Amino acid sequence: MKSKVLLVEDSVSARHFVKSCLADLDLEVIEAPDGRQGVAMLSEQRPDLVLLDLTMPVMDGFEALPKMKQLAPETPIVVLTADVQQRTVDRITELGADLFLKKPPKKQLLLEAVERFLGK
Amino acid sequence: MNDDQVLDTLPIGLVVLDRSYRVRRWNHWMVMQSGLSQQTVLECSVFNYYPELNKPSFLRACKTVFTFGNVVYLSQKLHRFLFPFELPANHTSGLTHMQQSCTMSPVRGDDGHPQQVAITIQDVTDSVILERRLRAVNNIDELTGAYNRRYFSARLREEIERHRRYNHRLSLVIFDLDHFKQTNDSIGHLAGDHALIEIRKLAEEQLRDIDVLARFGGEEFVFLLPETGREAARGTAERLRSEIERFSLTWRERAFRVTASFGVAELNHGMGGETDLLEAADQALYVAKQKRNAVSVAGNSG
Amino acid sequence: MNNTFTALEIDTLQEVMNMAFGSAAADLAEVVDVFVQLNAPDVQVMRLDDLESHLVAQIPDYERARVVEQHFRGESDGVALLVFPHGAEHQLVSLFQSDSAEILESDTILELEKEILMEIGNILIGATVGRLFDLLNRRIGYLPPRTTDGYAVAELINKGLFAGDDYAITVQTRFDFEDRAVSGRLFIINRQQSAQQLKSALAEFWSSLE
Numbered sequence: 001m002k003s004k005v006l007l008v009e010d011s012v013s014a015r016h017f018v019k020s021c022l023a024d025l026d027l028e029v030i031e032a033p034d035g036r037q038g039v040a041m042l043s044e045q046r047p048d049l050v051l052l053d054l055t056m057p058v059m060d061g062f063e064a065l066p067k068m069k070q071l072a073p074e075t076p077i078v079v080l081t082a083d084v085q086q087r088t089v090d091r092i093t094e095l096g097a098d099l100f101l102k103k104p105p106k107k108q109l110l111l112e113a114v115e116r117f118l119g120k
Numbered sequence: 121m122n123d124d125q126v127l128d129t130l131p132i133g134l135v136v137l138d139r140s141y142r143v144r145r146w147n148h149w150m151v152m153q154s155g156l157s158q159q160t161v162l163e164c165s166v167f168n169y170y171p172e173l174n175k176p177s178f179l180r181a182c183k184t185v186f187t188f189g190n191v192v193y194l195s196q197k198l199h200r201f202l203f204p205f206e207l208p209a210n211h212t213s214g215l216t217h218m219q220q221s222c223t224m225s226p227v228r229g230d231d232g233h234p235q236q237v238a239i240t241i242q243d244v245t246d247s248v249i250l251e252r253r254l255r256a257v258n259n260i261d262e263l264t265g266a267y268n269r270r271y272f273s274a275r276l277r278e279e280i281e282r283h284r285r286y287n288h289r290l291s292l293v294i295f296d297l298d299h300f301k302q303t304n305d306s307i308g309h310l311a312g313d314h315a316l317i318e319i320r321k322l323a324e325e326q327l328r329d330i331d332v333l334a335r336f337g338g339e340e341f342v343f344l345l346p347e348t349g350r351e352a353a354r355g356t357a358e359r360l361r362s363e364i365e366r367f368s369l370t371w372r373e374r375a376f377r378v379t380a381s382f383g384v385a386e387l388n389h390g391m392g393g394e395t396d397l398l399e400a401a402d403q404a405l406y407v408a409k410q411k412r413n414a415v416s417v418a419g420n421s422g
Numbered sequence: 423m424n425n426t427f428t429a430l431e432i433d434t435l436q437e438v439m440n441m442a443f444g445s446a447a448a449d450l451a452e453v454v455d456v457f458v459q460l461n462a463p464d465v466q467v468m469r470l471d472d473l474e475s476h477l478v479a480q481i482p483d484y485e486r487a488r489v490v491e492q493h494f495r496g497e498s499d500g501v502a503l504l505v506f507p508h509g510a511e512h513q514l515v516s517l518f519q520s521d522s523a524e525i526l527e528s529d530t531i532l533e534l535e536k537e538i539l540m541e542i543g544n545i546l547i548g549a550t551v552g553r554l555f556d557l558l559n560r561r562i563g564y565l566p567p568r569t570t571d572g573y574a575v576a577e578l579i580n581k582g583l584f585a586g587d588d589y590a591i592t593v594q595t596r597f598d599f600e601d602r603a604v605s606g607r608l609f610i611i612n613r614q615q616s617a618q619q620l621k622s623a624l625a626e627f628w629s630s631l632e
Contacts, residue, residue: 012433017631057462
């Protein structure tokens with residue numbers, strides 16, 4: 001079975017970038033444009049890893065994160081954020097994020113993080 | 121050709137600091153102003169020689185340059201000066217230090233990140249003195265030395281805004297010399313001028329530093345009392361009224377007396393702005409004028 | 423010259439702006455030593471002709487709004503306008519208190535508040551606009567900032583340096599400093615001649631990360 005990665009990100013171009021980075025990895029990438037749809041897809045499709053943006057319309061990452069952790073406590077969540085103030089990092093850690101990556105992520109760092117959580 | 125030699129010709133100060141605030145450049149102008157040679161300060165922390173710089177505004181400016189790579193402007197208006205260079209004791213301006221306008225710009229390393237900050241220091245003392253003189257000419261009534269109406273109006277607008285914001289009290293008093301035309305006619309206009317000058321001095325004695333006194337028109341003065349309610353304002357007006365009444369003026373060996381009438385008003389929520397406050401005081405003055413040598417407060421019946 | 427932006431270009435611009443503002447928040451917190459929340463910016467591209475009516479609609483008491491105006495030149499060319507509602511500077515002043523702001527009798531306090539606003543504006547514009555062009559790999563330099571009001575901005579738009587078909591990228595965000603909600607809006611007006619520059623920078627952006 002291919003590993004499944006849920007990418008929750010409002011920007012089409014950012015999603016495109018992440019997908020192109022992951023293209024070499026033989027993964028299935030499913031996409032949601034906001035937190036609400038991301039939460040729904042998590043419960044329906046049970047991905048192996050979530051890549052979560054913080055600033056999104058409808059439902060942002062801060063709100064989606066605890067809901068996702070409640071639905072699927074075992075699924076690792078990697079938060080992508082440009083805001084790396086200590087207070088923001090503390091908050092997402094408290095909400096259950098397994099890792100955060102500074103945006104924009106370099107391709108190499110993104111791949112390393114994904115491989116680490118998928119045990120590849 | 122040597123860069124240092126070229127930089128030494130600049131009629132401004134140039135100091136370069138690294139991220140640890142160590143001096144990497146100190147041009148000729150700085151040597152002359154500070155009395156510290158380039159060899160003395162080079163590689164030393166600038167705070168060794170100028171501990172005054174170790175303050176939040178300067179540290180913040182440095183951080184801004186290093187973090188964002190943008191240019192920071194330290195205006196003379198806000199900061200006065202960066203390097204405390206004392207002016208000669210015989211300087212007549214009343215200023216103790218050279219006034220400076222400074223810029224702080226990033227010097228980037230090969231990686232494109234700011235590694236050093238270049239500080240320019242421009243001596244703007246002369247223009248500050250000129251600006252102050254012009255400001256004084258523009259704001260002061262020539263005859264009496266009180267502020268003029270133009271300045272008063274500007275201050276009134278500002279003070280009203282400030283007092284509304286902090287919900288503080290603000291009062292305004294207009295006063296007017298009684299029978300001034302008769303004084304002018306019987307003793308002469310120069311005597312009248314003399315009276316106005318003396319009255320202004322009496323008024324200043326009754327007022328605090330934060331109060332603003334202006335000559336509003338011919339024989340009419342006005343003063344603004346921040347942080348003051350109308351009862352306290354009435355007290356101030358009453359003391360001044362009685363001082364004026366008791367004061368004996370002399371002109372060309374001729375003694376004479378004047379009296380004044382006062383209208384007091386306090387800013388309240390029903391007022392739209394400066395015009396309403398002035399109008400209220402003016403109406404109170406009109407009431408006082410019916411009696412002369414009296415104080416009347418707006419909003420107090422009778 | 424085609425100066426309209428494709429949907430994908432605008433999407434990238436929005437994303438780069440998000441990132442610029444996110445990291446600007448982190449940097450600002452370091453510089454001013456307070457927690458800064460920069461809300462996700464809303465990016466729109468519009469003809470300059472339409473900007474004024476947009477500003478009037480968005481900003482209460484527009485003509486009296488306090489504006490810090492800072493022009494930039496280099497690999498992109500334009501002006502950044504940081505607009506605060508009338509009176510907002512008072513809220514900001516206490517956060518950015520200057521240790522040397524002693525008041526001389528010849529200066530009115532309002533004048534000093536203007537100076538402080540200018541310093542704050544310089545920092546905020548440097549942080550946000552600077553980060554934006556950093557991410558886009560374009561070098562720009564700034565002219566000194568100045569403070570004006572909404573009225574002066576209207577003048578700048580109407581008969582100033584820009585042509586009606588120059589475009590403005592409007593970026594709206596709210597700056598929250600600790601518990602003080604200060605609504606500030608940032609507008610970036612680019613000269614038409616640098617439209618192509620910006621488009622190519624956007625095109626290169628994602629591949630620069632690979």
